[in-house]
Amino acid sequence: MKLKLFIFKIILATLIALLPFSTVNFIVDPYQFYRIPKFYKPVYFNDQRYQNPGLAKTQNYSLAIIGTSMSDNFLLSYMNNALNRKTIRLSAIGASMYEQRLTAEVVIRSKKADTIIYELNYFSFRGASDRVTHTGKGFPYHMYQRGIMSHLKYLCNPETLLRSYQVLLKHYKGIMHSTMVEDLEKLNTWYDRPNFGKGNVLLDWNMAQNDLQRADPDEFKWEYIKENADKNLLDLIKSNPETEFILFYPPFSILMHKFLDNRGLFDEEIKLKQYIYENTKNLHNVKIYDFQDIKEITHNLDNYSDMSHYSIEINEYIINSIAKEQHLVNDSNIEQKLNNLIKQVEEYEVEK
Template sequence: MKRYRAWTRRTLRASLAILALAALFNYAVDPLQQYRASTFYRTYYEKPRYLNPGLARTHAYDTAILGSSMMHNFIPSEIDKALGVKSIKLSMDAASAREISLLLRLVLRRPQTKNVIIGIDFPAFAGAPDRLRYGADTFPFHLYDDNRLNDYRYLLSIDTLQFSVRALEANWLGVRARKLDPDLYKYFGHNHAFGREVVLKKWRDANMFPEPPDYYALHNLARSFDVNLLAHIKAHPRVRFILLRPPVSLLMWKNAPKPVFRNALLFKEYIFNATRDLPNVELYDFQDAAEITANLDNYMDPGHYSPEINRFMVECIRTGRYRVTPENFHPRLAAFRRMVETWQIPED
């Protein structure tokens, strides 16, 4: 019995020592930048839902880029040069409005934040306002909150240990070194085929709006916008908010259920009316840019466009082209509706 107790004590002490060493290692490396921006190694960019809150807290920037994968091909260094800012990309795959809001809260807590560029991706605002893309059980809330008591979930996590190892491997051994470049964070312009044939095949093989039409009901869209974006915008009148409607292809809308397309148009009008009198908001809509959206060679699927289109949008932000105004909103909305209704799907 004594031997068993002694063995148990030794095992417990060894286990606690291993946990303490793991926590100390993870704290020192801090791969998700929760406590400090990395100094003895370059940040390893992966897993946006995990990394982005740390980047938002600890990295140097005055302009943040938020949204779904529609924002992935923006290159921060190009934005910096074109707009005279210091930007950081914080986009997430299939981000919901709630996830964007959680991240935006961290961005806006920094007094250095001057500009926020947000992609207004229609599906992001569908469903309940608190919807999370992969469900609540999969979202790392502990990385977004201010409760240090739950930091053990970060410091003692096997996932964090793996993040730490990958970050050091990339820096010291050159393994996956491409992920050390912030310009290439979630960038996909280099490893996907773009073109009409590719897009048409993906369109035929997929349902663009698989959810029931009431999932895209206007009251859901409006409520989500109010809670997740508009509240932040009104609470920070000194921050410039640049809202972008990404130029998804006309193919995206062509066979959309009529209630879904109607609500998409009504949602455009809702956002316009909600922000038209706010001096800190600039609204850009690229969905009626026919030179882009009608040319399927610009796309890798019905929604995602090439990096050249992101560069085009940056130039438009610089010059004001495609900015929505009280004078052009309704004519452009009507023209967009006609464009979708009359556009002919090209043959392969």
């Protein structure tokens, strides 16, 4: 009994000690977990795994796009105009399918969007079905969860307090931290970097040949790929029939598929596409767009900064295609599109 009382007193004392800090965090709310700020000009942080849940909860939108760094350059203004929707971009570098599902669940719980554009990146399906990217701060599970502990971990978190300090420093002193931006449209975009071109893509190809971490076959076993598809994609779609899911395969350069083929991983990539289509073709809330067999894009290496990351013009092409329902996968073209890509990989010769 005395032990329980002692523990209770410790917890109570801790909460009292943290009250001033948690009050500051609640008022400033640096990640916009509760509200869009009113007393200071909104700023946004580039740590996507922390910032995205707040954006999903509090921004005004009817369509969300979720993906990896391949989706970083979808500009909100362009999407708003092309799709005639109010959009939000919730991309995260190297996002796993589990991380994308967590983000989608926050979007769905917010009841703001009736449509989610969802990137299907083969690399996101690798590894365990609960794989997350741990930055130096760890993965912020609490930002994606519900319940009292989610709020306590946010409000009593030193990381939140640091961000609150940076927000106040910007507001009162005009000092902008390097991880902050004021323009939500520009948050985490990289389209203006001067590293696009064939030379950089071929350099990336050469550097990747002896880099096991680029595509470790042990992480791409079919059991992992299938489990990620089942738990983090198909279950999500089937559990939310009122939400429209627009799935798209990002147009890697032909060199990336060639690289995967050399690693013995390309057949599983094709198998995954077949598996997803067969398990979604009869669902009324799913559309699939496949851009990976479009030679005019994927064989023009000047469109890329490395084997996978493409220019903003390709992002715009994807959005325009979705608006016009072009490159939509259906029963009459699924096999042809897959065979197109298979043939392209077989016939493509990499420049020496």
